[in-house]
Structures are given as structure tokens and as C-alpha cells.
Amino acid sequence: MVEAKDGPHLRVGGRPVLSFASNDYLGLAQHPALIRAAQEAAAQYGVGATSSALLSGHEAPHEALEHELAAFAGRPRALFFGSGYMANVGLVPALVGRGDAVFSDALNHACLIDGVRLSRAESHIYPHNDLATLAQQLAASKAEHKLVVTDAVFSMDGDIAPLHELLALCETHDALLMIDDAHGFGVLGPEGRGTAAHLGLDSPRLIYMATLGKAAGCAGAFVAGEASTIEWILQRARTYIFATSTPAMVVQAVRASLKVIATEGWRREQLARLINRLRAGTASLRWQHPASDTAVQPLIIGDNADALAVMAALDAQGLWVPAIRPPTVPEGTARLRISLSAAHSEADVDRLIQALPR
Ligand SMILES: *Cc1c(COP(=O)(O)O)cnc(C)c1O
Numbered sequence: 001m002v003e004a005k006d007g008p009h010l011r012v013g014g015r016p017v018l019s020f021a022s023n024d025y026l027g028l029a030q031h032p033a034l035i036r037a038a039q040e041a042a043a044q045y046g047v048g049a050t051s052s053a054l055l056s057g058h059e060a061p062h063e064a065l066e067h068e069l070a071a072f073a074g075r076p077r078a079l080f081f082g083s084g085y086m087a088n089v090g091l092v093p094a095l096v097g098r099g100d101a102v103f104s105d106a107l108n109h110a111c112l113i114d115g116v117r118l119s120r121a122e123s124h125i126y127p128h129n130d131l132a133t134l135a136q137q138l139a140a141s142k143a144e145h146k147l148v149v150t151d152a153v154f155s156m157d158g159d160i161a162p163l164h165e166l167l168a169l170c171e172t173h174d175a176l177l178m179i180d181d182a183h184g185f186g187v188l189g190p191e192g193r194g195t196a197a198h199l200g201l202d203s204p205r206l207i208y209m210a211t212l213g214k215a216a217g218c219a220g221a222f223v224a225g226e227a228s229t230i231e232w233i234l235q236r237a238r239t240y241i242f243a244t245s246t247p248a249m250v251v252q253a254v255r256a257s258l259k260v261i262a263t264e265g266w267r268r269e270q271l272a273r274l275i276n277r278l279r280a281g282t283a284s285l286r287w288q289h290p291a292s293d294t295a296v297q298p299l300i301i302g303d304n305a306d307a308l309a310v311m312a313a314l315d316a317q318g319l320w321v322p323a324i325r326p327p328t329v330p331e332g333t334a335r336l337r338i339s340l341s342a343a344h345s346e347a348d349v350d351r352l353i354q355a356l357p358r
Contacts, residue, residue, distance in 0.1 A: 005030070007343035012320070018348055019320045020338045025187050025295040026267040027343025028217030031260060034253045041252035049245035057245025061252050066222070072193060072258055073208050075224035079234055082246050084182055084211035084221040085111040089118055090239030091209060091223055092149060094232065095176065096121040101143030103134055103175070105150045105161065107330075112149050112180055121147070128154075131165050138173035146175035152195035153183035156329050156337060158292030160184070163201050170205050178207040183294055186215025187271065191262040215295075216257045219250050267342035271295055274340045274349050281353030297338040299356075307334035310357060317355045 004011040007027055008019045028034060041061060049057040062080060070078035081087035092115030096102050100121040104112060107128045116123050122143060126134040138146060148170055150161045163179060170177045184195030192215065195201075196208055204226050212220040223233060234240060261267075278297055282289045288300040301307040304325045311323035314336075325334045338352070 008341055008348065010320070015318065017318055017320050018351065020340070020344075020352060021320045021322050022339060022341065023183075023214035023295075024217055024341050024343065025183075025215040025271060025339070026192070026217065026261065026264075027341050028215070028257055028260060028267075031217060031257070033260060034217060034256045037252040037256035038249040041249040042247075045248035047247055047249060049247050051245065052241060052243060053245045054241055059245075059248050059251075061248045061255065062245065065251050065255050068255060068258055069222045070224055072262070073210070073222075073224040074193065074197060074202070075206075075208055075226075077227040077230040078222050078224040079230050079237075079240065080246065080251070081221045081223070081237075081240060082243055083219065084180070084209075084213065085114075086239040086243060087209055087211075087221040087223060087237075088112050088115045088180065090115070090237035091178065091207070091233060092116055092121075092147070093119040093238070094236040095119075095178065095207070096145055096147045099143065100145040100147070101141045103137055103146065103148045105129065105154075107154050107156070108149060108151055109155055109180060109182065112151070116149065129159075129162055131162060131169065134166075135169055135172075138169060138175060141173075146170075146173060147178060148175050149178045150180070151183075152179040152181040153188070153294050153296065155183055155296065156324055156335070157290060157298050158183070158294040158296030159290065160188075160195060160199075160293070163195065163199050167201060167203055167205065171203075176205050176207060177203075178209060181208065181210040182214055182221075183296055185210035185212075186261045187268065187294055191265070192268060212254050212257070216254060216261065218254045218257055220246055220254060270342040271340060274342075274344055274346070277346060277349050278338065278340065278353065281349070282356070285356060285358065295340045297340060299336040299338060301334050301336065302332055304334045307336065310336060313357055314352075314355055319352055319355050321352070 010017045051057040088111040102121045124137040186192040189197035207225045209223045307323040
């Protein structure tokens with residue numbers, strides 16, 4: 001349990017801990033501008049939205065945020081959800097159903113998997129980033145509507161999906177492509193506009209989803225795409241329709257966060273410096289450190305007990321780095337998931353490098 005926090009510097013069980021466990025990639029969760037925005041909105045709108053968006057829960061801040069999110073993501077329209085989990089379990093069933101087919105990367109996030117299950121569409125899991133298998137599955141499918149879903153940046157590896165190639169396959173096979181940019185939004189692309197902007201991806205087939213509880217430092221998520229697609233989702237996504245709308249104080253904090261993400265480019269530069277520093281520091285270790293340009297840096301230990309032992313050794317030195325084991329990651333790839341933040345200093349990263357057992 002975290003008893004106090006100042007960026008990555010926490011107090012846990014009465015002792016100081018340096019955390020590499022948070023997804024606050026830009027260090028915005030305690031940014032003064034975001035806190036002020038939330039406080040002012042609480043004073044004006046209260047702390048609860050009081051009903052769902054389609055009743056009276058859609059307030060002026062929500063409307064403004066949806067326009068700003070659409071502009072930020074470079075898509076015609078956007079819809080705000082209470083969380084990324086809610087977005088994904090609402091979106092997939094809104095887009096495909098019985099008689100349709102959905103194609104999902106084997107390493108997709110749990111909430112995409114749940115969305116696929118809830119949709120009742122015929123589901124095809126393709127091996128991680130395996131375009132050839134996906135192409136075969138798409139070609140063989142006789143389904144009326146086809147949807148390919150993938151993490152844009154994979155949450156346990158930090159690698160980026162081959163989105164241009166996936167989009168080309170979707171063009172060939174008349175499928176939609178939905179990407180979950182939980183770990184790219186705010187971090188990748190010009191002004192942090194995300195993985196689609198980073199790769200110059202643009203297509204009416206593209207449905208862009210991202211979360212606002214990670215780099216944005218707040219809570220919530222959104223989907224952006226063609227106006228007609230978003231209207232369809234608004235009418236059909238049960239987690240949008242039947243959930244109480246998000247408090248305006250959170251919404252106003254997200255709006256403040258979007259401004260900071262775009263204007264404080266030094267945070268992405270700091271993150272890039274820290275990534276390089278960490279990678280240089282782990283090069284001489286006996287474990288693999290697969291390529292990742294994102295804040296998610298996996299150190300593959302392999303054996304479960306070994307991963308736990310390394311985590312415990314770091315913990316004894318006041319460092320919190322989570323060990324991730326199967327079934328969250330494939331068998332034999334237990335790892336430390338080192339999560340960097342612009343709020344870390346070079347000295348923080350050096351401390352971690354020094355503490356890793358050799
Ligand atoms: C964290 C995460 C989610 C869930 O988002 P929340 O806003 O935390 O519910 C969805 N997809 C991916 C890839 C994630 O990493």
C-alpha cells in the first residue's frame with residue numbers, strides 16, 4: 001500500500017521506495033496545472049457527474065474534451081469513456097457481433113480479449129505480430145464484418161505493432177483496424193499525439209483508442225475515428241450508455257493534461273534520455289533487454305522464481321520493480337517490467353542499474 005507519493009518517490013510500509021512500477025510516463029499525475037483544473041471543476045460542477053452521458057452526465061467539459069481529443073488524435077470525432085477497460089469491452093461488441101469475425105494479436109491486453117469474448121463474433125487469435133498468419137485467417141473468413149484489434153504498443157514488451165502492414169491487410173480484406181494506444185499516447189509521435197501520428201497512419205478504417213490514466217496522468221479513455229463510426233459506437237457501446245459519466249473534475253484535469261502533453265516536450269526528451277541510459281546500463285547484464293523506444297522496458301529473466309528473487313533483491317534496496325509472470329506473459333519469459341517516467345532523474349535510473357544483480 002502506498003502511503004505517500006512524490007512522483008516516483010513513494011512511502012510504502014513506512015519506508016521510502018523508488019518506484020519503477022507506475023505508468024505515469026510523463027510524470028503528470030501530480031502536475032500543478034492538472035490539480036488546479038480538477039479543484040476548480042470540483043468547485044463548479046461537484047465531484048460526481050450524477051448520471052450517464054446520454055442523460056444529464058454529459059456536461060460542457062465532456063463536450064469540450066471530446067472535441068479536443070479528436071483534434072489531438074487527428075481524427076474527425078472522439079468519444080470519452082470512464083476507463084480503458086470499459087472502452088475496450090464496450091467497443092469490440094459495438095463494432096462486431098454474431099456472424100462477424102474479429103482477429104486479435106495473441107499478446108493483446110486482457111480487456112481487448114474480454115471485449116472479443118463479449119462480442120460473440122467468431123474469434124481468431126494470431127501469433128504476436130504474425131502478419132502471414134493474419135493474412136491467411138482474413139482470407140479464409142467468410143464473415144460479413146471483419147475487425148482486427150491490436151495493442152499499438154504492447155504493454156509487457158514495449159514493442160510497436162506493424163501498423164502500416166496491418167492497415168494494408170485490412171484494406172485488402174475489407175476489415176476495420178482498431179488499435180489500443182494505452183502506452184503510446186502522450187509518449188510517441190509529434191507533441192505526444194500517439195503511435196498512429198508517430199507512424200503517419202491515416203485511414204477511415206482506423207479506429208484509434210487510447211487511455212488517459214497512463215501518460216496523461218488522469219483517468220479515462222477515448223476512441224476516435226470517422227464521425228459515422230463514433231456515432232454508431234455512441235448508440236451501441238453498453239459501457240458508454242449504461243455507466244455513470246466521469247466527474248467533470250477528472251475531465252477538466254484531462255483537458256489540462258492535453259495542453260501539457262503538447263507543450264512540455266522536454267518530458268518526452270527526458271524520457272528518451274532515461275531510456276538510453278537504462279539500456280546502456282543493462283547491456284552488460286546476463287538478461288535480455290528487448291528493443292523498446294517506449295517507457296515500458298522489459299528485462300527478461302525467464303524463470304519465475306528467478307524473477308521473484310531479483311524483484312526481492314531490488315525491494316531490499318528500496319526499489320520497486322514488478323516481476324511479471326505467466327499467464328500475464330508467455331511461459332518461460334518471466335520478467336521485470338521496468339517502467340520509466342519523465343519524473344525519474346538520471347540518478348534514479350543509475351540507482352536501479354547499480355542495484356541489479358550481476
Ligand atoms: C492499462 C491498459 C488498458 C486499461 O486502461 P484503464 O484506463 O487502466 O482501464 C487497456 N489497454 C491497455 C493496452 C492497457 O495497458
